[in-house]
Amino acid sequence: MEFFDNPVVPGFSPDPSVCRVGRDYYLATSSFEYAPGVPLWHSRDLMNWRRIGHALDRPSQLSFPDTLLSSEGVYAPTLRHHDGRFWLITTVVGGAGNILVTADSPEGPWSDPLPLALPGIDPDLAWDEDGVCWCLFSAASGIRAARIDPATGAVLGESVPVWSGSGLQYPEGPHLYRVGEWWYLLLSEGGTERGHALSVARARSPLGPYEPCPANPVLSHRSTDRPVQNTGHGDLIQAHDGSWWMVLLGTRPRGYTPQYHGLGRETFLTPVTWEDGWPLPRPVEERPPAGSLTPSPFPPEPARDDFDSVRLAPCWVSVRQHPATGARLDERPGHLVLHARGESLDRPGTVFVGRRQESPDCSARTLVDAGTGRAGLAVRLDEAHHYEVEYDAGTVRVRARIGPLATTVAERSLGPGNGHPGRITLRLDIRTTDVLPPMVTTVGQDFSGDALGARAGGPDTVVLGHETADGRFEALASLDGRYLTTEVAGGFTGRVIGMYVTRGSAAFDWFELTGS
Incomplete structure (x- = not known):
């Protein structure tokens, strides 16, 4: 049986978002006060990733003043491929707010940002069968949704509340998917510390009403002795062989209580099974089986x-x-x-x-x-x-x-x-x-x-x-x-x-x- 090493993207690489084009996978992560912004990765197996650049790699796209505080900057991107083009939406906290960039290739060049007149953080993109583009985001009241024109960044009407999770604090990091006849809304809640968790709900329409999964939260390592903690902020992906997976953030704390992590929140991978119409991710392991995927490693990055x-x-x-x-x-x-x-x-x-x-x-x-x-x-x-x-x-x-x-x-x-x-x-x-x-x-x-x-x-x-x-x-x-x-x-x-x-x-x- 083949196994792979978690984290799949080690080191400070939180809030992963993934998309697939044929047999190729692309991943984006948060970068906060560092520039260039939004690291981009390529994989052929979801397990081995190589760095290919950044989405915000020039001052005309991203410029920070010295007054920007640490841990402000670029938060929680969503990376999607639609209609032959790559779309990336993210929040620049302490800067431009929610922005959208596009590219024909993930290696770039990426466009200059389009600002979106939407509040909140952690924006997401999803298209329905009529070609309508929906932007979901995290606001103080929970997850909200709005129609946007992705070509111009225009917001088409008022945003509306859709779901606030299972009742834990800080519902955030929404991702919306169409699978069969249902729309599934995945979000994180509980805060990004040890109480972090992932919950899911489904509806017949992007605007709901949403039915929460009876097993919520579907993934959390809180109050366990698992070596990977803080698990949350995930994104679902169906592999080219039909299997389902989730990329998500986690930490590897060490030492005496309360334990400490210096590398930051890293990107992990875990398999997902469907039961009674619900996606259920497995607990995150440091050496999980590869399942039906065939490992396709890249040459190691030079030290x-x-x-x-x-x-x-x-x-x-x-x-x-x-x-x-x-x-x-x-x-x-x-x-x-x-x-x-x-x-x-x-x-x-x-x-x-x-x-x-x-x-x-x-x-x-x-x-x-x-x-x-x-x-x-x-x-x-x-x-x-x-x-x-x-x-x-x-x-x-x-x-x-x-x-x-x-x-x-x-x-x-x-x-x-x-x-x-x-x-x-x-x-x-x-x-x-x-x-x-x-x-x-x-x-x-x-x-x-x-x-x-x-x-x-x-x-x-x-x-x-x-x-x-x-x-x-x-x-x-x-x-x-x-x-x-x-x-x-x-x-x-x-x-x-x-x-x-x-x-x-x-x-x-x-x-x-x-x-x-």
Whole structure:
């Protein structure tokens, strides 16, 4: 029997939406304050996905001010294929509101956005047999529906309430499907934390009245010991072989209670069966059977980027600005050159280019020529929660920002034999084994759990330092990973690991992110 690995899209990739064209599948996920916006993925089996780009990949489509808060930005896209064209509708919170873009190919180019004069978030698109386009969205009163003209973005009449779920808080993420003689409305409720759940109702018309499934919620991992939690915000898809599946978000929390997830909400896949006319997804497993699908994997994404291309690979993102705003590949061959815009990762506006952490255990390395600038390698959740190791005028420094506290944890002045001035390999390792107790600062400090009076309860440990000329890792500090998690920081995103500059300019020769 064939099995596949969940999550199918690891790392910060929430609110998945999927569509099928023949034997090809396409997926979109939320991106929040990161640009480019709305990552897009391609698969031939629903289990193996490769990145193909972004739907909002240029400033004319998506432009954030520095005043945009973390965890605002692009929420919950819906991706559909209709009448030979791809349609993507999403919400830009703190920006343009609900918008619609289209493309002939998922690789783009995608159109400039059409604004929709509709409130709420999490918009959905569905077409009936008469060609009428329905937009469903989440409002304060529950799920509402309106007719729209997708060619112009015009709203045709008032929106009307259709269903508010089974009574749990925050009914959201609606998706509407026509299956046989019924219209099925799938939504999430219970909040996107441990109480997250999926419920479904059906009606003979897109506007209802809706009959709820007797088994609601049809999927929730709340109050269980399953390793995957926060399950919700799903989208149904019928595979080319006739089987039914659901993509949905979930988390992999670790550590002592309440447990913590640093990678953010990830995209999982689970089979769906139909019973008495209702779609019932199975509980989410980390190694589920592939069923009747035949795995069709892609070559793995390169762990290392030598910056030899004319443009950045689609794995790279920046905070509130497109990478091209402060990152250049044409100034120094084979290098990514960053020019400082802000003086600290503690404030919006700093030039940062990173990749999502996709594996719980991983190592990130980069060779930087900082010259007289100040540049480094960071693991970031938001402006108030990040760790970094940086090079600054002959000194390697580890900094930590945890809520209102910002401190230099450790630093070392590099003497003769420790590498060329201004050119150094910085490194950070994240490990889930041998997790250290909290409050550990510098490596080599004498500590024990008994002395600290606190258990090693975080999900992982972040070790930061640099490499010597002969390749040895000189760790300067080990820090508790729980402070870079949603359970501590709040919000909707996950960790992103990358390069930054906070004074002058810096040239990065290569970047490598490997997972265990």
